[in-house]
Amino acid sequence: DQQVKQNSPSLSVQEGRISILNCDYTNSMFDYFLWYKKYPAEGPTFLISISSIKDKNEDGRFTVFLNKSAKHLSLHIVPSQPGDSAVYFCAASARGSNYKLTFGKGTLLTVNP
């Protein structure tokens, strides 16, 4: 099941620079997209979301961009901080599915001091 794909298993950036995490999806019924952050031995923590009627949503250092025609979304973190080092999951849901989440495999972000 590859409905949500995160093609980069890992990403390494310098503190203070921008981190860009990418996600692609194939199911055109998805209308709500979320990013979760996960530290080892903890559950996924909700970070930011975007509905399909928007193309951008911003919350502090975190911005999510949605390109519906390309079925692509990205998470920008700027400036990146060492505490941002974690696995980031992209997830998507569709209205008709009771909003069950379909997850990508995750991208391990490492922010180096």
Added chain:
Amino acid sequence: EPEVTQTPSHQVTQMGQEVILRCVPISNHLYFYWYRQILGQKVEFLVSFYNNEISEKSEIFDDQFSVERPDGSNFTLKIRSTKLEDSAMYFCASSEAPRMNQPQHFGDGTRLSIL
């Protein structure tokens, strides 16, 4: 900040035994979910639960699985006769309502190890 709590954090069980995983969702949330993550794989949806009944379940959620809300606070996942392939992290999640802009909040998971 309110959070979803799960117990136990780690459960070791012999194959064929029954296991019950417990969750306390956030108190004003009405929609509950179970997901699992097998080591090295994606987080997968198992089941959603609303108004004391299952609203949706995946192909993984076969007759060996059941969910229950035995009282006003707990939400449980039971696996009747465990198999080796049930070994995974099991995450409980809850949300205020099953609609857009109501994100699901996850517990820290129960690591289930089947021997």
